[in-house]
Amino acid sequence: MAWNTRLSQLNDALADLAYSHEAIVRLAQEAGLQPSKINFSGNAMEIWHSVISELDKRNKTADLFAVAQKHFAENPFLMAAIGSEHIDYSIAPQLDDISTWKNPDYAELEVLTMEKTTLLPITFLELGMRKAISVAKVEVKIGSSTNVGTGFLAKFPANDKVFFVTNYHVISEKTKIPYTKIIFNYEDDLEGGIKHTEVFKINAEGIWITSPIHEFDVSIFEISDEKLTLKNYGFIELYNVEAPKNEFVNIIQHPGGQSKQLALYHNIITSSSQRTIQYLTDTLKGSSGAPVFNSAWDIVAVHHSGGILKKDEAPLPFGFKSRNEGIRIDAIIGYFDKMITNGK
The missing domain is CATH 1.10.533 (Death Domain, Fas)
Structure with missing residues (x-):
């Protein structure tokens, strides 16, 4: 064939x-x-x-x-x-096509295995569950295929509206709005089934802000709320947040379009710049658009790309085979403010 x-x-x-x-x-x-x-x-x-x-x-x-x-x-x-029914995962860009991966050094890998404690207060779980409510699965029907991703409800500084944030490569064109579903509460229940989900559509008349993959790889838009139930899913406050090397991150995501999952702790930032952070964790291509949190559950980035180890790279500790990159939330906030100020 x-x-x-x-x-x-x-x-x-x-x-x-x-x-x-x-x-x-x-x-x-x-x-x-x-x-x-x-x-x-x-x-x-x-x-x-x-x-x-x-x-x-x-x-x-x-x-x-x-x-x-x-x-x-x-x-x-x-x-x-x-x-x-084919789910097309090829929409996610390959990390090596859009960025340069900075290999972690021995000291950083040592942090994964021995230097930092994994003990956490029990409130860590409660706060994480509160944040998870605002994370949703994104489905974009394209012909016989379905593109999948992740996104979340958020409030930007100095703006009272609630927006939905995902990657540009998940949805980039207004022409795709009629074929897009935002699915909340797509999670496993305690009996092994799926909880009752709720599906929303994008507000085609609302604010629509995008930035291409090689810039901020973000799409920000409003959701139609005809039944006035969107408030049930809250929102995540966005702030300018530091993202230093060796800090742990947690990612709430819909990997591969599956039910909501959490990549929890001992996922470490290996590189940080003004535009991106790079980190080691487990993600799949349906994780595109997922919020990347620090240990205080502040969003530090929006996940947008990953890649497997290259042949010339040293093996990572067991379970850490994925190289990943997200766009820093500081950069996305700055871009959002610029577009709103310019009357977008």
Whole structure:
């Protein structure tokens, strides 16, 4: 078959799930491809591209899908690539395409393993749950595919309105408003089901502020509230917040379009600039637009990109295989103020 978004998604997922040469060889052999046919030059993404291309020549991509499903049945990328209704995760930009990753040094990695205590007051959980109420899943229906992301309700300084904030690459054009749903309360309940959700639409007549991926990668807009129930989901106050290296961050997100989840603690900032922060944590592409919090539950950034380890990078502590970047909330606040002042 011609290379398509499903094969690209399979490529992305396998590069994240099976990135060592040994794992790649094992899965490729299960799908019917001998190691001698694999081009091992490049990173895991490039090696898997070689594997999939070779299997495609032999009409064996279905075998690879079956192998991947057997080993990684819980992975939403793979399930979406296999399923009849395709969820397109390719909208998220690759970190190496939009930014330069600064490798963490030994002292920073040591913080993850031994230097700082993980003891927290019990109120930490209560405050986090309050913030989580304002976080929602974003779905944008594009033809037969659905783009997914995360966003949150927020109030900017010196402005009384409540806005919804997500990434520009999640929704960037007003033409997509009729096909977009903002879904609150998409969470697991204690019985293993999903809580009662509520769906809102974007207010097409309201304030609409965007900034492209290579600038602030943000879309800020108002939500229609015909039933006057939006107040039930509160909002998160935004402030200019410091984001120093070695500070821990927590991310409330809808990874892969799944129910709301939390990447909690020992996720560390490895680099900080005026525009971005970089950090090690677990995210998926549906996490785009998620709020990145510090330990006081102040938003320090809006998550917008991630990437797997490159072949020349040293292994990270167990569980920390993802490189991630967010746009600093200070920069987004400054951009919002500028646009409002200019009469946007």
